[in-house]
Every structure is written in structure tokens, then in C-alpha cells.
Amino acid sequence: MDFIMPSPSQPPIIHIATALIFNDKAQTLLVRKKGSRFFMQAGGKIDAQETAAQALARELKEELGITVSLNENDFLGSFTAEAANEPGHLIQAEVFRMTLSAPVTAQAEIAEVIWVDPATAPQEQLAPLTRDTLMPLARNILHSANPVGGEA
Template sequence: MTSASAVPSRIIHIAAALLIRPDGQTLLVRKRGTSAFMQPGGKIEADELPVHALARELEEELGLLIDPTQATFLGQFSAPAANEPGFVVQAEIFQLSIDAQVSPAAEIEEVLWIDPATDGDVILAPLTRDLILPFYRASLAASA
């Protein structure tokens, strides 16, 4: 057994959404008491499928009801956690097209729609800034 296996897990497993509006804007959220905007979503419970965790979190945080069968799995992405120093976020990312109003609830303090081709002139979580938005931009360029 290596000493690394004795170290407690520093990984936070989450499900998160790349929510796209008909005008192409994507939704970012900021948790109360933090400065970085990120994809909406949250921790996956032990007995939960990632897409069901996402549906639960979107309802709790934004009052958004989604059909899990409409979520397209984009992949698993990992990056330093924005709000938990020393932790890594391992995210199951799903894309959804939505045409519904959202409003912040639970721990969400602010929601923001941005053009995914930009950073929205706000502080972005590493996962959003370094992986998710570049991945989405590349997919748009490939389909253009």
C-alpha cells in the first residue's frame, strides 16, 4: 500500500450543467459569500446517478425543472475547486437547452447569462474558465 492511498479523498464529485438559451447565452451562478461564477449544479449523493443529481440541484438552486432524458452528457472534467482550497472538483458535465426563467435559491446568490465566447467580465471558477467554456467554444467552432 502506498502512502498516497492513505490520504483522505480531496475530490468533490459533482454534476453540472452547460445551460444554453435559444439566443446562445449560457447560465452561470455565484454561491453566497463567494466571488467566482460557475456552472449550476452540485454534489452527487452516494446513491444518485449524476443526471439525477443535476436535476435535483437545478430545482433546488434555480427552481428549474428539467427532463433528465434531455440532458446531453459532455464528459467528465476535473479542475481545482473554486471555493474549497486544496480540493479538486470532478464534474460530470451535461448540456441542456432551456427556455425558462431561473431565479437564485438555496445557496445561490446571483445568476448571470453570458455569451459563452467571452468570460462575461466576471471572475470564473477554474472548471468553467479553463475547461467548460473552452470545450463549448471548440464544439461551436467545429459545427460552424
């Protein structure tokens, strides 16, 4: 008689909206939440009856004091990674791209805000999604916008 092992249950998934926010110095914005050692993109959980763009706009207002308007052209994709601050969970992030020139201030649960060069961001201090997916994506976006060594 064959015995079939039950498949392990999938970790719970937290649905979030976040953004790769760039400035005019080819840097991207990272935040660190209170009680966490990891830096990540600003954003947060998508509430019921809320689109990802609505959730991100709400979170950016709460966390950074900025008002934004997003559309489908700003959407980069949906990415999954291990949650940085909730062990045993995965996050599924709806990621947008935006450029920001207004100053930002850490508010609500945000302890620290920094602008970093995606090529030199401190890897050991980055949340898994930021380190493994979004920083490489930011480097690709910046490289595509400013190709080096192209023909004249």
C-alpha cells in the same frame, strides 16, 4: 542506501454534477454562490445512491427552480479541476448539456445568475473548471452548431 520519498497524497476529490446550459441567444448560464466571488455552472455534489443526472436535476430544482429530465445523450464527459471554493480540493464534474428557454431565479445558496457569451465571459471571475474547461467547450459546441464561412 537509496531513500525513496513517499508520493504526496492526492488532494481530496469532490464529485459533482453540472451542466452547460444554453439559451437561444448562444449564451450560457452561470451562477455565483453566496459567499463566493466565482461564477460557475449550476449544479452540485452527487449524494450517495444518486446518479449524476439525478443529482443535477435535484440541484437545478433547488438552485434555479427548474425541472429537467436528462438522459445519456446529454452527457458531455467527466472533467477534473481545482475546486473554486474549497482550497486544497479537486472537483470531478460529470457535465451535461442542455438548452433552456424558461426563466430562472436564484434560490437556495445561489446569490446571482447571469447569462454570458462564452467568448467574452469575464475570465478573472470564473471558477477554474468553468474558465479552463467548460467555457472553451461551450465555444466549441456553439461553433460546431453555427459554423462560419462554410461552403454553400
